Amino acid sequence: MTEDEIDESNQLLVVIVDVNPNQLMYARHPGSFSRVMNSLLTFMNSHLMLHASNRVALVAAHATGCSYLYPDPDQSKEILRQQDGQHEAFYQFETVVRRRLKTVINMDLHSTATESLVSGGLAMALTYINRVYASLGPAEKVNPRLLAISSTGDSAAQYINYMNSFFTAQKLNIPVDCCMLGQDSGLLQQGCDITGGVYLKVEENSEKLLEYLIWMFLPCVPVRKMLGAPPPIRVDYRAACFCHRQLVDIGFVCSVCLSIFCKFNPVCTTCHAVFQPPKIMAPIRKKKESKKVSA
Structure with a gap:
């Protein structure tokens, strides 16, 4: 593998996180949602630290729709100054995400649905990547990839939307990774296999979530071939x-x-x-x- 093939710069990581509070895992283990979000924010900050040109985006999938957590569509130009010695980029990222997350969760307070529109979050992530492509100059480039984090199982009602997102990502050469919490998802297994991404199931309420995220999903696609990843699982098609x-x-x-x-x-x-x-x-x-x- 040559040095040109291993390009860790200009990496765009778009994460789709399932924030529906009615999920079974969050009901069984109070406080697990905060641990998941803290691990996710630390993981995304680690991605930003790998290279100065790296970028991130975060999409929340909930019961009533999908929303951008970062960048904030309403206050994207606001500059926040850090107060506790933290790096300004990390402080602004965490502050915007937590503020937007509070607004999104309040939208679903009276909802009893246990499923989330993860397929809609994938579509919004692909739309965001398309906008990034359109804003690039002739000499600029970007290497995007998607990561879905959810504890909701299969949703056959979203089957067509899932397949449309997977085949679109395959056509655009965008790998789709998935980290399931507590249970498997056959549809997301298919998406990871179709696009060449990584699928991983983590134990419910695992305290090692951050370690799994950094080990499996932090390296870019060319670097993953050099790591000792677990063998691929059988995909349910x-x-x-x-x-x-x-x-x-x-x-x-x-x-x-x-x-x-x-x-x-x-x-x-x-x-x-x-x-x-x-x-x-x-x-x-x-x-x-x-x-x-x-x-």
Whole structure:
């Protein structure tokens, strides 16, 4: 591997964090949300310390929508002065994130939904990266990557949105990493495998979350090939049906729009194509063997 291939400068890290307070992990372990956010902020500050040209962005996925935590869309030009000797860039980053996070959580105080719009956060992250691309000069470059942190399992209702984000990231050559807290997500496993990212499941309420983040997700993609990462896990590539939003092993596929259904439907609900019901094959009777008569 040459020095040109290992370019640790101009790294753009966009993190999508699930901040829904109704998740099962946060209900079981009070105070775990604060530990997760503290580890995440320290991890993102570590990314900024690697190189002066590195940048970060943080998107919060909650029950009612998705919001930018950093950079602040309302007060992005405000300059905050540190008070306790902390580096000004880190102080401004943490202050803006904590202020925006308080506003976002207050939006979901009366919501009882346990799922979060993580797929929407991925779409917002890709939109932000596209804006960064558009603002670059002819000689400038940026190396973006995504990281999703969530403790919510699979959401078949967001299957199409997930797949659209994954294939868009693959087309733009943007790796999608995922760190699941307490449980697995088959959809995010597929996204990491499609885009060449890293998928990791961390134990629920783990106190070593920061160590996992720095070890697995802090190095850039070329450097990861030189590290002793754990072996890849088997990816569950089951699809979700368009009728009930449930993962299926065997189903019916529309030959026109490739929509998937768990049961036969004479009319495709997506493209309205009409199909004939499957014919029932008649059982094949075995031919009787003729007896040979000896002369």
